[in-house]
Amino acid sequence: MQKTIFITGASTGLGKSTAKLFQSKGWQVIATMRNPEKETELTSLENVIVLPLDVTNSEQITETIKSITEKYSVDVVLNNAGYGLIGALESLSEIQIERQIVTNLFGVIRISKAFTPHFREKKSGTFINVTSTFGLIGFPTCSIYSATKFGVDGFSESLASELTQFGIQVKVVAPGGMKTDFAIRSMEVGQHQAYEKLTAEVSKGYSAEQLENYTKAEDVAQIIYEAATDNKNQLRYVAGNDANALYNERLKNGAEAQVQNIKAMFTF
Incomplete structure (x- = not known):
């Protein structure tokens, strides 16, 4: 029986790569994005439904998911939509801070809440939430x-x-750096004169040269597919060599030691 995955933030990068991978594996894909009228690649694929969805719009979330669950039996929900807000705290406006929280956190919560009754009634289903290395480890800016x-x-x-009592699984995929245009397309950078040296040092990690060392979005999509299909009772999937190195260091040495090491790196 054909399975169905619902994806947020499917217009580019990891979301699009994941949509294409699941489609190639025979799944039905419901790919959502803010501006579907601009999408040409996914709309040409068989068994891919492209729909408008802005994860900051709670009313649209409720209406869209109600419509979807009335028509389809969804097996996996991938909460992928999000962007990066980078900068010293003093450099960020209240509007920037609120938008980041509403998109990256409230969006996941609202999508999950809207789909939970569907999964609970089915007594099955999987939420896969995309976080980041920086959802496991703190870092300046x-x-x-x-x-x-x-x-x-x-x-x-x-x-x-x-939700385990209802046969529902929740999983987290935490990628490190990825070879996408995320740093250009999906990142806001705050600037403050007092933190110029720090910001410049951290920004080296987003340089074109450094991006070449990171993991391909297609490889992270493979890990998402693994999480969706491996039938393991596993919560976290860390994706990418850099992410695994940092996370393993945290597990080996402890969180406190890693925090002190990172602080030492940026003591000017």
């Missing part, structure tokens, strides 16, 4: 971004134990 990604991680861990 990432305070608000990490707040949202740590939030999604904690939300996912709690929800996993809440």
Whole structure:
């Protein structure tokens, strides 16, 4: 029987790569994005339905998911939509901070809440929530971004134990750096004169040269597919060599030691 995956943020990068992979594996894909009228690649694929959805619009979320669950039996929900807000806390406006939290955290919560009755009635279903290395490890200039990604991680861990009684799984995929245009397309950078040296140092990690060392979006999509199909009772999937190295260091040495090491790196 054909399975169905619902994806947010499917217009580019990891979302689009995941949509294409699941479609190639015979799944029906419901790919959502803010501006579907601009999409040409996914709309040409068999068994792919492209729909408008802005995860900051709670009313649209409710209406869209109600319509979908009335027509389709969804097996997997991939909460992928999000963007990066990078900068020292003093450099960020209240509007920027609120938008980041509403998109990256509230969006996941609202989508999950809207789909939970569908999964509960089916007595099956899987939520896969995309976080980040910075949802496991804090890093300078990432305070608000990490707040949202740590939030999604904690939300996912709690929800996993809440929904297990209904046969529902919740999983987290935490990628490190990816070879996409995320740093250009999906990142806001705050600037503050007092943090110029820090911001310049951290920004080296987003350079064109450094991006070449990161994991391909297609490889992270493979890990999402694994999480959706491996039938493992596993919560976290860390994706990418850099992400695994940092996370393994945290597990080996402890969170406190890693925090002190990172602070030492940026003591000017």
